[in-house]
Amino acid sequence: MRGIHERPAGLTYQPDLVDDDEERCLLATLDALHFHEVRMHGQVARRTVRHFGYDYDYGSFQLTATEALPVALRWVRERCAELAGVDPEVLAQTLVTRYPPDSVIGWHRDAPAFGPTVVGVSLGSACRLRFQRGSGEKRRVYEVELAPRSGYVLSGEARTAWQHSIPPVPALRYSLTFRMLRSPRT
Ligand SMILES: O=C(O)CCC(=O)C(=O)O
Ligand SMILES: [Fe+2]
Numbered sequence: 001m002r003g004i005h006e007r008p009a010g011l012t013y014q015p016d017l018v019d020d021d022e023e024r025c026l027l028a029t030l031d032a033l034h035f036h037e038v039r040m041h042g043q044v045a046r047r048t049v050r051h052f053g054y055d056y057d058y059g060s061f062q063l064t065a066t067e068a069l070p071v072a073l074r075w076v077r078e079r080c081a082e083l084a085g086v087d088p089e090v091l092a093q094t095l096v097t098r099y100p101p102d103s104v105i106g107w108h109r110d111a112p113a114f115g116p117t118v119v120g121v122s123l124g125s126a127c128r129l130r131f132q133r134g135s136g137e138k139r140r141v142y143e144v145e146l147a148p149r150s151g152y153v154l155s156g157e158a159r160t161a162w163q164h165s166i167p168p169v170p171a172l173r174y175s176l177t178f179r180m181l182r183s184p185r186t
Contacts, residue, residue: 003139010156017151046103080119091178115180122146125171
């Protein structure tokens with residue numbers, strides 16, 4: 001990546017957020033889930049997703065209430081909430097993403113419908129999480145290796161001002177992403 005190397009403010013990386021046994025349990029739960037396709041601008045992505053709490057429509061950008069987070073995944077939301085310094089209940093939306101080998105997520109900022117803090121957990125294959133901000137001579141870049149079982153928090157500028165992406169994953173990877181709603185609903 002070309003650009004000026006700078007660590008995004010508001011990025012936290014936490015190796016070993018979950019241990020080996022916990023990862024095995026999580027992977028067994030995630031392997032059994034049914035995943036949905038992601039269609040954006042008429043293109044179907046290779047990664048597939050499952051939403052809990054709120055469903056996010058990639059076409060209309062709307063959030064609608066959906067099934068609650070399975071009990072088997074609640075403890076990991078608590079772990080993530082602790083890492084981010086927020087109450088578990090405010091992490092109202094959970095996104096589970098399944099990345100088959102060579103799948104990616106392109107450059108983006110998370111949707112404005114979501115609140116100021118995003119917390120992720122990385123399972124299975126390691127991957128790189130890339131950041132960019134600005135363009136041309138002012139482009140700033142950063143990259144962090146997400147080890148299996150690690151967690152990360154995007155808050156502040158890492159959430160609002162920087163874009164992030166994941167280049168092709170070498171092997172099957174799952175991520176859990178916990179997000180707040182910008183306007184809390186009842
Ligand atoms: O897989 C990840 O860890 C990141 C996913 C992501 O950036 C997103 O779904 O918005
Ligand atoms: Fe994202």
